[in-house]
Amino acid sequence: MDDADLALLLKYPLISKALAENAVTYKGTVHVNEEDYEICVTNSNDTNFKLTLPERLTSFEAEVDAVITKEQPKNIITVLDIICTFISTKIPFTEPIDRCEVYRHILHEYSDFTRFYLNIKSCFLAHDLSKVRISTLDQGRREHSFEISANFDDKNVFSVTSYDLPLDKEEFRKSASLKDIYDELLGTIDTFQPFFEVMDEFDRNCWVLDPEEPKRSCGYRRIWIRENFSVIITLNPVDVSRLPEIKLLGPERLVEEYRSNLNSNISEWEPKNGVFSETLKLLGLESFPQKPAVEERVPDLLVNSGDCSICFSSRLNDKLPEVICKNKVCENCYHVECLYEWLMSVNARRFFSDVVGLCPNCEKNITCPIPK
Structure with missing residues (x-):
């Protein structure tokens, strides 16, 4: 050397x-x-x-x-x-921040929390102390999972950052106490018990087309009624006794039939008798059709019932077809995005928030909302 x-x-x-x-x-x-x-x-x-x-x-x-x-x-x-x-x-030298007291506080809070709440289904503290994942059961034995993050630079170190509830994140406050955060979460879950019960009743007793895997935060269900006809029922999570919003999706002849039922029965809405049964009464139904054990699809057909007649599939970006041609001899289904792109490619006319052009199948007038 x-x-x-x-x-x-x-x-x-x-x-x-x-x-x-x-x-x-x-x-x-x-x-x-x-x-x-x-x-x-x-x-x-x-x-x-x-x-x-x-x-x-x-x-x-x-x-x-x-x-x-x-x-x-x-x-x-x-x-x-x-x-x-x-x-x-x-790159000038920056003095490292001493967070020992914050880490000690988080560990102390987590230790007290896991000892105090014995009925928690699962609880996990990340190795870097940045988050706590909690799973618990409500009164109806429904499981709820949350993620509580730790902000090392805030005296109110804990904040809720992930949950499956029908509300905005801004509604949860920050706190230095993990138990206070959890108590607020439990209180919020309790207020939504009527909403969860009604949505579970719809899921058990209907053929739900959308969403495929409903979350607790989801306040609507698209329900199959008959071929090429479905309804979207949207409930108010805070007050499920309110009259639900009902959107009819299908051929015009069926939409008019069920709209007539709604107009005739709306004055008899009585949520004390049960929101589910009262919704059936609104639609003039005795029960909702059940999903068959094996959904039938005809292999020799390019487009099956309920599929989009442009992309030949039932779902696009996790959405079902919502536009149906009003022509009684056509009544083909289309995704909003598929039909919009088709109509724009053939120079359709735009009116405010809709596009009007010719149906790709029967070439009669069809109206498509502009995708958001």
Whole structure:
């Protein structure tokens, strides 16, 4: 080992030297301002040094190269000195934040929380203390999962960041107490018990087309009534006794029939008799049709009942077809997005929030809402 190699080892012990046929490569780590930086310097002759900096410093490579070209260092140690000086100037040292008290508080809160609530189904604290995942059961034995995040820079360290409830995130307050956050969550779940019970009744007793896997936060159900005809029933989660919003989807002749039923029965709405049974009464039904054990699809047909007649599928971006041609000899279904793109491609006319053109199947007038 010559004197130059010994000097390099003493000053930059984490830099290794590799000899090639026409160049020498110096590669390794330099420690600046309490941080490590991986660098690589290739020397093809005494004064030609080629520099490679880590990704977070690549924007500075041209400036460092300019300094090295100007000063023309004679050895690798001078080059490394220039690099380290440049890094210390561009990325000044920041005193690390002492969060020991915050971490201690989170661990203390989590320990007390898991001892106090014995009926929690599961509880998990992330290894970096950044979040707590909780799963619990409500009065109806329905499971609810939450994620509570920890903000190390806020005195109210805990906040709810993930849940499946029909409300806005802004409704949950931050708190320094994990138990207070959880108590507020339990109270919110209790207020929605009537809503959960009614939605469960719809799920048990109807052929629900949409959503495929209903979440607790979802306040609507699209229910199959008969071929090419369905209804979207939307409830108010805060007050399920209110008259639900009902949207009829299907051929015009069927829409008019069920709209007549709604208009005739709406004055008899009495939620005390049960929201589910009263909704049936609104629609003039004794019961909702049940989903068959095996849904029949005719393999020889390109488009089955309920499929979009443009893309030939039932779902597009997790949405079912909602536009149905009013022509009684057609009554084909279309996704809003599919029909809109089709109509725009054939120069359909736009009226406010709708597009009017010719049905791709029967070439009679059809109206499509503009996708949001």
